[in-house]
Amino acid sequence: MIGKLTGTLLEKNPPEVLLDCHGVGYEVNVPMSTFYNLPAVGERVSLLTQFIVREDAQLLYGFATAQERQAFRELIKISGVGPRTALSILSGMGVADLAQAITLQEAGRLVKVPGIGKKTAERLLLELKGKLGADIGAVRGAANSDAQADILQALLALGYNDKEAAAALKALPAEVGVSEGIKMALKALAK
Structure with missing residues (x-):
């Protein structure tokens, strides 16, 4: 309206x-x-x-953006996720981060958002799989290959936050291997 x-x-x-x-x-x-x-x-x-x-x-x-509004609309369609919870999710992580978490099926990133428990995170991953990424477009910080996805997972496991890991991933050459990519990313993050 x-x-x-x-x-x-x-x-x-x-x-x-x-x-x-x-x-x-x-x-x-x-x-x-x-x-x-x-x-x-x-x-x-x-x-x-x-x-x-x-x-x-x-x-x-x-x-501020059409992508945020579209993500909000997709979130409130999910059973158990109301407008306040959807707002909390979008406040806790950007649209690109949310789409990336869904694409990579990372419930751990969603659980970090206040008000999101393990069951809700798993429901979000299940119901938004394929929808959010397709509706919002390409995930800006998403991994382009299996190797980049593995590098991203390694950086997150080492305790780097989403933004740091995504920034390090963007600085890597497109066809870098996993072990070499992790080394290069760690060197970049150490600066």
Whole structure:
């Protein structure tokens, strides 16, 4: 129903923002990834939205990108995952990280998000397999080959976070072997 709002940002109280659109103030819940990229209060902002009607409330959720909104829509289709949980997932990890975790079937990365237990993570992996990656497009930080997937797993197992591991993986040559790739990635991360 309400697909996009453009107006002046009046308030920022995570995860909610107040957006003035021609004299009407809209309270919009946003994931932290969108929140951190918002301009200063008083500036113009444009958000893609998802309008959700419940028995006791009518809620607006806002997103900076179409990929975030699409991921949110896919998440809320899953039994046991409501809008707040979906927002928490998108706040805890970016869309590319979520798509990568689903592509590589890594429940451990999803469990790190507050409010996501082992069973919910496994349900997310099962129900989003093939959907999220296909709908959102190529995973930016995803491994292009089996060797890169193994290198990524090794870096995560060594305690590096998702962003560090993905950055190291991007710096590697495309056809590098697993052992050589791990050595090169560790050297890059040590700097």
